[in-house]
Amino acid sequence: MEAANPPARDIRRHLPGLLLLLAAVVAPWFMSGNWINILILSLLFVFLCVAWNIVGGLTGEFCIGHSLFLAAGAYTSTLLYIHLGVSPWIGMFAGGAIAAAIGMFIAWLSFRYALPHLSFALVTIALAMLGYLAISSIDFLGASRGLTLPVRGSAWYYHFRSDLAFYYIILAHAVAAVLLTMWLYRSKAGLYFRTIRDNERAALAIGVPSLRYKMLAMAISAFMTALAGVFYAQFLLYVEPKTFAGLTIVIEIILFTVVGGTGTVWGPVLGPLLLVPLGEVLRAELGGTAPGLHLFVYGLLLIAVIRFMPGGLMAALSKLGALRVRPSSAKEA
């Protein structure tokens, strides 16, 4: 399919992505400290949204339990670091493995009994809230006070004096995640994910073992989300339940992804890149007079997107692109 494309067309196809990457690489050189922080947060959400999109978009399973995975990553690496002195660079794989195991268990539990979509969403919310309550009350995990990370001040311990280093680390995460999705999209697993999303009965009838692939999608997505948790913990040097195990961050992830375009490669990139800075600016400008206004704006945007471009920004863009590139679209039969 794609292999038939001449290289020149391939380059043109990837040009917007490459330009975006170039912009991301040079952006911090033109920015002040506060804006770098906003960009770091934006890229963290890009990474989170791309990770969520593998389950929520590609496979079509509306998981609201991703705070569990974020917490699993953050808490595992932090505890290993505090108590055993293990570098978070190593701890992040432990956190990722635990998150992947939790994710696979949730998928297995929900789908072996063929729960319908809505029930799956509710089960994952319930588990996320249980996780939040558990973390908030277990003393070893710092309870609601949280855990403060000791500063060892070296790159080996995932600690950097300059925000620039954190910026490039999360940029690398985000780029790797996008490349993974692009590869996944055309791979056997990705094709299977999409058949499950589109029509599970038909997927079963062509020999797609849907339970196994739903578990795989959850494992990949949970692992990545845990890595985001480790990054965020190292960046803040502080882990506490509200930020890492609360539902707010999951709702933001889903909102950004839906606005950008669920199930597409670039939707979960565009959504947070536009909305996180917007939210931060609103918070900075109006935080004193109208706190929480950014949430209101998010809500309005979500309604507007669902009403006027149900496929998200990406669907709207590709429609424009289709009009421009192929006036006599070959897609219609």
Place this chain on the structure above:
Amino acid sequence: MPQSNLAGGSSVPLLRAENIDVQFGGLKAVDDVSLDVAAGEIVGLIGPNGAGKTTLFQAISGFVKPNRGTVWFDGARIDGLGPVEICRAGLARTFQIVEVFPTLTVAETLTAAALFRVKMAEAKKVAAEVAHLVGLGAKQHVLCRHLTLPDQKALEVGKAIATRPRMILLDEVMAGLRPSEVTTVMALIRSLRDKGITFLLVEHLMEVVMTISDRVVVLGSGRKIAEGRPEEVAANQQVIDIYLGEDLTRA
């Protein structure tokens, strides 16, 4: 023409369903039905609406667990297996109401169907071959949701073929097609049979069933009421009673 040794059922059948019961609440949708299909045969399954044809398909293909009875395919027991295992064992099916993947292209759909047997590169080749075979060669990059109904029906058959099955259960693939399209599909089924694929098909169009089938099995109210060559079945008084008013000999 049916080979006599196949129609006679002397050899071990490819598919054997024995004493199948499927019960939905108080209703016995399939009641003690037994059925053999020999390798290379085309067997038609007919009966009025609600006779249990689709339910029997569901039971054989693993989408519904039979309450009683056994199903053998290719020498192995398959009742109790799920649809995925049964498909992978070489028994594919189509759906009465087309089940496409709206956001996948024709090529992607057929590739996905071929992928459990072969690697990606090979699966893409299989997909292209099958697309041409079912008349979708020019529409490989069209999204399934943009296909016309006849094309979706063709894709339904294509999906089954791409899994490289030994046998296909066809559930009313010709309903809603124009006569010329029906002729095309019938020719396709015959050519696939010549390549060694066995068929069990449910079809409402009596002329189609009577023309294409080596043998016909008739269900009524969940029970098997007749079985035999098309012309024998058409002369069966019980069958005539069920299809009162339809001229079965027209074919």
